[in-house]
Amino acid sequence: MNFSVAMCVYEGDNPLFFDKAIKSILDNTLIPDEIILIVDGPVSKKHEQIIDKYFKELTVYRFKENQGHGVARRKSLELCNNELVALMDADDICLKDRFEKQINVFKNNSKLSIVGGQIEEFIDDVENIIGKREVPLSDDNIKTYMKKRCPMNQVTVMFKKKDIIKAGNYLDWYSNEDYYLWIRMALNNLKFQNIDDTLVYVRVGKEAYQRRGGKKYFLSEFRLQNYMLKKGIISVPRWIINVAERFVLQIVMPNKLRGIIFQKLARR
Structure with a gap:
């Protein structure tokens, strides 16, 4: 082929x-x-x-x-x-x-x-x-x-x-x-x-996981969650969980801690 x-x-x-x-x-x-x-x-x-x-x-x-x-x-x-x-x-x-x-x-x-x-x-x-x-x-x-x-x-x-x-x-x-x-x-x-x-x-760079956050990154994810909700892919409860998790990870969490979370929990 x-x-x-x-x-x-x-x-x-x-x-x-x-x-x-x-x-x-x-x-x-x-x-x-x-x-x-x-x-x-x-x-x-x-x-x-x-x-x-x-x-x-x-x-x-x-x-x-x-x-x-x-x-x-x-x-x-x-x-x-x-x-x-x-x-x-x-x-x-x-x-x-x-x-x-x-x-x-x-x-x-x-x-x-x-x-x-x-x-x-x-x-x-x-x-x-x-x-x-x-x-x-x-x-x-x-x-x-x-x-x-x-x-x-x-x-x-x-x-x-x-x-x-x-x-x-x-x-x-x-x-x-x-x-x-x-x-x-x-x-x-x-x-x-x-x-x-x-x-x-x-x-990946040494700080690659840490950079996966910030307002611009979160807003992109937020818009995508809204799109999935509108198209019926996710329910309102799932939307709330997804947005909340991303807000904490990408906005609230310090860069260094975010890096640890991505490397240890989001990856194997």
Whole structure:
């Protein structure tokens, strides 16, 4: 089965990590037919050197100014020529059999729209794993979990392009473009699955968990909870619990404590 990889890079991405991310795609047991790279605004000379290094493997589209994740991912999907599309971030590392495992799942179940998996988070080196984000596996459990938290690890997903388009494609929603898309896919009765294997090593900074808070972050989550309530995905009691938990975690809680909570309780 042919498939594409959609990837975005912007000036804030580390060029060395960007290089390793592309290499991990090309080192897979199944190589994509194309890699669509969105250059989201001006990037450094070092970024350009990496792009030049892999120019034969990349199809590059450039935005003159930074557009943000939602817009960049939307454009990358529009440019993909294959029905199956895998996402990849510019600083993560694919496991060598990631794509092979996902393709096999699609071969065994043609009704699926999206297949993701587990992630392990590391600092500096993949040997320094500091957490694992485990998500539910079956369609029913994913849609139940969706009522409380984001049920897919975005950087691991492979999906059918036509089904993402059916749900409206990626749309801008601060820090929650992926969660917003999964919700709309569920509203369109599309089928989800996650693999019970780690598919991607995700690079995080030492303060990554601590930064997942603040007024702007909370308001984005608050709006998303309102959307789920309006669409009948969650009940009023569930809305109250979700908003209260996020208010405490993202507004009330000090950054350092938030970091501990995310690492110890929200991850394994």
